């Protein structure tokens with residue numbers, strides 16, 4: 283099977299290394315802003331100065347794996363690439379949240395119409411099965427609720443332990459958990475993009491990020507965290523949805539709630555269904571974890587799901 287890898291940054295490189303152990307997958311090309319590299323090489327070399335769409339038409343892969351940066355303006359070039367690929371029956375695996383939080387129904391409909399595989403586990407909670415869990419959960423879900431952004435959870439945890447906001451943010455940046463520009467994390471946007479995708483998956487809706495009411499933790503006061511701590515409460519940035527109302531809010535979490543013990547960069551998702559409630563807890567970011575999310579999609583695509 284021929285694969286075209288789009289993006290060769292932290293996640294793309296981790297993915298390229300991981301699929302070396304899949305003998306039936308050939309990495310036929312890697313495309314970035316610099317153009318197309320044919321075959322694989324640890325150091326990127328441009329063989330042709332082409333766009334991702336042109337690379338797709340040249341390589342004619344069986345599968346594309348998108349590890350490109352998120353473009354929240356219009357989801358491009360990923361959005362057009364997915365539609366072209368799915369329309370031709372090519373499988374799409376992505377860790378890029380932007381196209382799915384902007385154009386979910388168009389992308390899923392193209393996948394269904396052409397019976398082309400679409401995997402996007404790596405977009406939410408990386409390698410911790412959140413999206414792919416829905417594939418094995420029949421029936422109605424009444425609510426989902428989670429901690430979906432590691433940076434803000436790290437900052438809130440360190441503030442609970444006594445740091446102020448600026449020092450907690452600086453520490454998150456020093457440890458590589460927060461970007462140099464952490465705006466999309468601390469203002470709640472990243473969690474909003476993730477709960478948009480989860481809502482569509484768990485409630486079969488067509489929401490976009492514009493339907494989500496969100497707030498962040500920017501400049502949150504240490505005294506609030508301290509005051510709540512004295513009452514046995516932790517403040518967490520919680521993304522929540524019942525399929526109609528979708529939000530990200532700074533919320534009080536009591537000791538008896540599953541999200542209470544989810545600290546530092548760990549993510550969690552509570553799924554409340556008619557039959558039972560489950561909570562999954564695991565890493566939500568990191569290049570290897572995101573690549574592992576894509577790998578789990580590949581695993582499903584190849585039908586290697588038997589124990």
Ligand SMILES: NC(=O)c1ccc[n+]([C@@H]2O[C@H](COP(=O)([O-])OP(=O)(O)OC[C@H]3O[C@@H](n4cnc5c(N)ncnc54)[C@H](OP(=O)(O)O)[C@@H]3O)[C@@H](O)[C@H]2O)c1
Pocket residue numbers: 288289290291292293294313314315316334349350351352358359377378379404405408566567568569572
């Ligand atoms: N890092 C994580 O922990 C994590 C976790 C989950 C999901 N993700 C998602 O994974 C994706 C990649 O993250 P990353 O950390 O690997 O980012 P990164 O290191 O900045 O790499 C991004 C790659 O995308 C390529 N790219 C950007 N725009 C492009 C365009 N228009 N055409 C072709 N290539 C383009 C870049 O090309 P150049 O090399 O030419 O600049 C680069 O190779 C993002 O969508 C991110 O949200 C990341």
